Amino acid sequence: MSPDLLLLIAKATLDTLRMVAIAGLVGSLIGLPIGIFLATSGRGELFPAPNLNRAVGLVVNATRSTPFIILVVAIIPLTRLITGTSIGTKAAIVPLTIATIPFFARLVEAAIRDIDKGLIEAARAMGATPMQIVFKVLLAEARPALTLALTMTIVSLIGYSAMVGAVGGGGLGDLGIRYGYQRFMPDVMLVVVVVLIVLVQLVQSAGDRLARRFDKRNRKT
Template sequence: MGLLSPTMQDLLLEAAWQTLLMVGASAAIAVVLGLPLALLLLLTMPGGLAANALVHRPLGLVVNAVRSTPFIILMVAIVPFTRMVAGTSIGTNAAIVPLALAATAFIVRLFENALREVDRGVIEAARAMGATRLQIVTKVLVPEAMPGLVAAVTVTLVSLVGYSAMAGAIGGGGLGDLGIRFGYQRFMPEVMAIVVAILILFVQGLQSLGDRLVRRLSRR
């Protein structure tokens, strides 16, 4: 940090905060939307507790379509939607919209895989004891899959750090924007190096915290 002017240090701190805001807000939205959607995919799949192809197939297609779209293209493609939701298509608040959409599609499949790993025998035992679908979901599926769900959130958070950096390419703010405007366009390699170092620290911190929570939940 001593290599940078006080003004640049302030910009760096502001950019780091913007990155944390983008990652945190979009991850929260993704978890809130992703878990119900993952449960819906699981329950309506063939052989599921509420098998329904009319729900499962279209939902799966939409999730796969969003997941398969490169993030930088997704950001540009949904600019009208972003402007409608956030009131603008540039800045940190605007970047949260495509970040949340991409993260939701990403985490839905991870959540679904974690839920599928729950022992089928446990579910059948709950059904044999007269548990309702809601009870099976809230008392069996989600608690049993919790380590996998936390691992999925960790992977999503790490991915969002990278996505948030890409958001800077079209004025999304955050460390990516700072690195592009100053580190690349103004030929300030020290800024780029510090931005990369901070992003690596973010990723390492998130991964370590997530792994610790997974180990703790697995022991329980």
């Protein structure tokens, strides 16, 4: 393989990492409070607001059920507003972030709903404020599950990032399509796929390891 091609692959890898890192960071930072809200705002819960809960749930579902490739083109005006352009890696970060928010929010919601209600009651009985319950009980207890949720989100993002080639997003997926498929260069395709597999493996095993370290529930006596 020519040095030029290797350079292309290296650049595409960096583009993918950049898109995934920024969209993952921004998306999960926004998704986390939304997920917490979804898990705690039902009737009789910490921040009861059942109507807003339903409304947010609806928006989250709508975003999640829109195929990603359609989301990418549908929000081009928004993308242009934020980044000043609708093509390129920078532009691709916007739809990736938008897709990450509801995905991560639902995972956060599930992680928090999984926490024993008895712990919330115990904290209330200690005189904790709802915010103290969120930070000292819910987020602390959900940390292993949240770590796995973030891992799953990043892995999905790596997959989604391959689709933003459709708007000139760059990255590994884009490279694989343009060189590997359209220019009949199966070796490029192979390298792209291998790099993606390695990336996903690295992320997954790092996440698993971290989650295990946070999880104090299955210790032996």
